[in-house]
Amino acid sequence: VDALVERVHFRIPPFGPADVGHKALAVALSDLAAMGAAPGEAYVQLGVPRDRGEDELLELADGLARVAAAHGVAVAGGDVTRAPALLVAVTVVGEAEDPEALVLRRGARPGDVVAVTGELGGAAAGLLLFERADLESRVDAGVAAALRGRQLAPEPRLRAGIALARAGASSMIDVSDGLGADALHIADASGVGIDVDLERVPLQAGVPEVAAAAGRDALDLATSGGEDYELLVTLAPGAVQAAAEAVGESGSNLTVIGVVTEVPGVRLAGPGGPREPGGYDQLR
Amino acid sequence: VDALVERVHFRIPPFGPADVGHKALAVALSDLAAMGAAPGEAYVQLGVPRDRGEDELLELADGLARVAAAHGVAVAGGDVTRAPALLVAVTVVGEAEDPEALVLRRGARPGDVVAVTGELGGAAAGLLLFERADLESRVDAGVAAALRGRQLAPEPRLRAGIALARAGASSMIDVSDGLGADALHIADASGVGIDVDLERVPLQAGVPEVAAAAGRDALDLATSGGEDYELLVTLAPGAVQAAAEAVGESGSNLTVIGVVTEVPGVRLAGPGGPREPGGYDQLR
Numbered sequence: 001v002d003a004l005v006e007r008v009h010f011r012i013p014p015f016g017p018a019d020v021g022h023k024a025l026a027v028a029l030s031d032l033a034a035m036g037a038a039p040g041e042a043y044v045q046l047g048v049p050r051d052r053g054e055d056e057l058l059e060l061a062d063g064l065a066r067v068a069a070a071h072g073v074a075v076a077g078g079d080v081t082r083a084p085a086l087l088v089a090v091t092v093v094g095e096a097e098d099p100e101a102l103v104l105r106r107g108a109r110p111g112d113v114v115a116v117t118g119e120l121g122g123a124a125a126g127l128l129l130f131e132r133a134d135l136e137s138r139v140d141a142g143v144a145a146a147l148r149g150r151q152l153a154p155e156p157r158l159r160a161g162i163a164l165a166r167a168g169a170s171s172m173i174d175v176s177d178g179l180g181a182d183a184l185h186i187a188d189a190s191g192v193g194i195d196v197d198l199e200r201v202p203l204q205a206g207v208p209e210v211a212a213a214a215g216r217d218a219l220d221l222a223t224s225g226g227e228d229y230e231l232l233v234t235l236a237p238g239a240v241q242a243a244a245e246a247v248g249e250s251g252s253n254l255t256v257i258g259v260v261t262e263v264p265g266v267r268l269a270g271p272g273g274p275r276e277p278g279g280y281d282q283l284r
Numbered sequence: 285v286d287a288l289v290e291r292v293h294f295r296i297p298p299f300g301p302a303d304v305g306h307k308a309l310a311v312a313l314s315d316l317a318a319m320g321a322a323p324g325e326a327y328v329q330l331g332v333p334r335d336r337g338e339d340e341l342l343e344l345a346d347g348l349a350r351v352a353a354a355h356g357v358a359v360a361g362g363d364v365t366r367a368p369a370l371l372v373a374v375t376v377v378g379e380a381e382d383p384e385a386l387v388l389r390r391g392a393r394p395g396d397v398v399a400v401t402g403e404l405g406g407a408a409a410g411l412l413l414f415e416r417a418d419l420e421s422r423v424d425a426g427v428a429a430a431l432r433g434r435q436l437a438p439e440p441r442l443r444a445g446i447a448l449a450r451a452g453a454s455s456m457i458d459v460s461d462g463l464g465a466d467a468l469h470i471a472d473a474s475g476v477g478i479d480v481d482l483e484r485v486p487l488q489a490g491v492p493e494v495a496a497a498a499g500r501d502a503l504d505l506a507t508s509g510g511e512d513y514e515l516l517v518t519l520a521p522g523a524v525q526a527a528a529e530a531v532g533e534s535g536s537n538l539t540v541i542g543v544v545t546e547v548p549g550v551r552l553a554g555p556g557g558p559r560e561p562g563g564y565d566q567l568r
Contacts, residue, residue, distance in 0.1 A: 001327045001363040001375070008366045043285045045329065045373040077375070079285040082292045084368045089329040091285070091361070091375040 002028040003045075003089035012086070014130040017056045018063030019152040024088035025067040027176065029156035030229045034174040036103045036165020037094030039158060041076035042068060044090055047083025060088070063153075071158055101165060108171040108190035108234040114258035115240065117160045117231045117247055120179060121211075121218060122204030124225025126151030128214050138213040143206035150204065154229040159250035164233050167243035172233045178226035180277030183258075183266045186234065194234075196258035198223070198270025219270055223277070234260055286312040287329075287373035296370070298414040301340045302347030303436040308372035309351040311460065313440035314513045318458040320387045320449020321378030323442060325360035326352060328374055331367025344372070347437075355442055385449060392455040392474035392518040398542035399524065401444045401515045401531055404463060405495070405502060406488030408509025410435030412498050422497040427490035434488065438513040443534035448517050451527035456517045462510035464561030467542075467550045470518065480542035482507070482554025503554055507561070518544055 004010055004024045012020070025042060032039055044064065048057065057080075068075050073092065096102045126147040129135050136144060157174070164172060171190055173182045179201065183194045198219045211218035222228075233254075235243050240256060247254040266277040288294055288308045296304070309326060316323050328348065332341065341364075352359050357376065380386045410431040413419050420428060441458070448456060455474055457466045463485065467478045482503045495502035506512075517538075519527050524540060531538040550561040 001329050001361050003329050003331065003363060003365045003367075003373075005331060005365055005367045007368070043327075043375040045285050045287050045375070047287065047289060047371065047373075077285050079287060079373075081287045081289055083287075083289045083371065084291070087331065087367065087371070089287075089331075089363075089373045091327040091329070093377070 001089065001091045002031060003087060006086040015152060017059035020086070020088060021060040021063030022067050022153045024090050025064045025073070026154050026156050027229065028090040028092045029071060029073070029158060030174040030176065032092055032094035033156045033158045033161035034172050034231055035094065036101065036161045036169065036172065037096050038162060039071050039073045040093040040095045041074045042090055042092045044075060044078035044088065046078065046080045047085070047087030048080060049084060049086060050082065052086065071156070103165045103169045103172040105171050105173055105186050105189035108186050108192050108260045110192055110260050110262045111237070112170050112234040112260040113237050113240050113256050114194055114196065114260060115233050115235060115254050115256045116175070116202065117157055117252045117254055119202045119204040120175060120222035120228050120230060121207035121225060122147050122150035123154065123227035124221035125204065125207045125210040128210055128216070132214060135210055135213050139206040139209050147204065147206050147210065150228065154227065156229060157231050157252060160247045160252045161231055163246035163250045164231060164243055167235070167246050168239040169233045169235055169243070172231055175228045175230045175232050176226055178224040179232065180223040180266055180268055180275065181226070182232050184277050186232065187264065187266050193261040193263040194258060194266045195261055196266070196268045198268055198275065200255065200257045202255045219275065223268055223275055285373065285375045286315060287371060290370040299436060301343035304370070304372060305344040305347030306351050306437045308374050309348045309357070310438050310440050311513065312374040312376045313355060313357070313442060314458040314460065316376055316378035317440045317442045317445035318456050318515055319378065320385065320445045320453065320456065321380050322446060323355050323357045324377040324379045325358045326374055326376045328359060328362035328372065330362065330364045331369070331371030332364060333368060333370060334366065336370065355440070387449045387453045387456040389455050389457055389470050389473035392470050392476050392544045394476055394544050394546045395521065396454050396518040396544040397521050397524050397540050398478055398480060398544060399517050399519060399538050399540045400459070400486065401441055401536045401538055403486040403488040404459060404506035404512050404514060405491035405509060406431050406434035407438065407511035408505035409488065409491045409494040412494055412500070416498060419494055419497050422493050423490040431488065431490050431494065434512065438511065440513060441515050441536060444515055444531045444536045447530035447534045448515065448527055451530050452519060452523040453527070454518045454520065456515055459512045459514045459516050460510055462508040463516065464507040464550055464552055464559065465510070466516050468561050470516065471548065471550050477545040477547040478542060478550045479545055480550070480552050482552055482559065484539065484541045486539045503559065507552055507559055
């Protein structure tokens with residue numbers, strides 16, 4: 001279950017109604033991806049302020065329907081109500097062959113390798129591009145469009161999640177709050193610690209340039225920005241090679257960025273010294 | 285899927301947090317009752333303004349959990365997010381032995397009998413009691429409490445719904461918008477008309493007294509007030525007797541209030557002339 005609330009999670013513009021529908025379903029599906037579950041059906045609750053027109057809602061539904069079609073999800077039910085802000089809450093039900101096939105946050109063991117799919121920092125850099133028009137000229141148009149797209153319309157890593165579950169992932173989470181906060185979710189749930197080598201964290205193209213132009217640390221965008229919806233996973237060292245190949249076949253890629261330790265907490269070590277893992281707001 | 289939004293569907297007070305949790309799950313389950321489905325699991329999306337405390341949210345969860353326990357519902361997932369108003373959206377999944385066992389809105393046929401479970405008008409009268417303290421003295425304390433309870437904490441008619449489905453209900457809906465508007469939902473979906481004899485509509489105890497004291501028409505409370513969450517059903521004439529017995533065994537009762545005709549629309553005939561069926565707001 002996941003919700004997008006206007007002025008909490010998005011604003012229109014830069015979001016268009018179709019982006020809101022897309023992202024609402026995508027972030028709900030991302031939670032299934034992080035368990036290695038296959039998507040089943042979705043149920044949608046729409047909250048609509050009085051000033052919104054039917055056209056806008058139909059666009060929102062179209063954006064949501066495109067994501068549903070792309071991942072074979074049936075939108076099986078829904079409800080529309082008045083609300084003081086535009087709101088889309090999506091419940092998705094996932095499936096697995098048996099309960100043991102699902103990956104939770106609590107299975108990380110000291111000695112496991114920590115890895116991440118795809119590239120990070122793009123959603124935060126995309127947000128900076130929306131907030132500051134002067135940053136636009138610092139990166140190629142195609143790169144900027146990809147960064148904005150990562151913020152507006154993230155893709156749930158469902159195939160990679162299933163591949164990682166089959167490859168023996170010991171714990172998994174999607175990177176929604178930021179690498180540091182999400183690593184802390186795994187560390188807390190598993191009763192372990194996580195050490196990340198920030199120099200190994202893969203950054204999306206254009207993130208260093210946008211960060212530099214905005215006077216921000218590119219690695220901070222990756223560790224605190226969140227919303228990239230990549231998968232953060234722990235694996236026994238012997239399982240990493242096969243996992244990387246399986247994720248590659250799913251159309252993504254896997255990068256080793258750290259290790260699981262016995263010392264509680266998350267440590268982010270990188271150039272210029274350690275970073276704070278970033279507090280997370282339980283009510284975000 | 286159903287949502288309760290603060291200042292749209294409820295206010296605190298008179299609602300307490302536990303009432304909000306109770307009603308949110310109850311109205312979602314009421315939709316399953318209206319299909320003759322057995323309740324499965326529930327998923328809860330909570331939207332929380334910044335000024336709300338943990339105690340209030342725990343009370344809300346307790347109210348919801350009590351309804352879940354009463355009906356054997358497992359709350360299988362959920363999410364909490366910031367929102368500009370307190371909001372509870374509940375997705376419930378129902379079960380039936382086979383798809384044909386489910387009752388839809390579209391099966392009413394001319395010649396069918398129209399009936400309703402329980403008694404109507406109570407939720408609207410309860411709301412009047414909250415709005416006008418001077419009405420309190422017009423009814424016994426127990427009667428007033430029952431009217432307020434109908435507004436705050438309605439009960440989903442799950443057992444009656446399953447009984448009516450098994451008895452061959454041709455169409456069914458829960459009375460959430462008001463008898464007139466909900467009859468119109470069935471009439472429109474089935475391509476038929478519905479004639480209701482208002483003198484036969486069962487009113488909850490105290491509704492006539494509260495309505496009279498407030499200068500309102502008691503039958504208007506039943507036909508336009510909504511939120512009673514009783515079941516409005518159509519049945520072939522030959523099925524009514526067995527249906528009434530089965531509903532009686534479920535702890536409720538069934539009252540015949542009208543007939544299905546070939547003339548589109550809803551007609552509410554009663555003392556003082558016909559009433560308007562009441563427009564309904566699609567975005568309510």
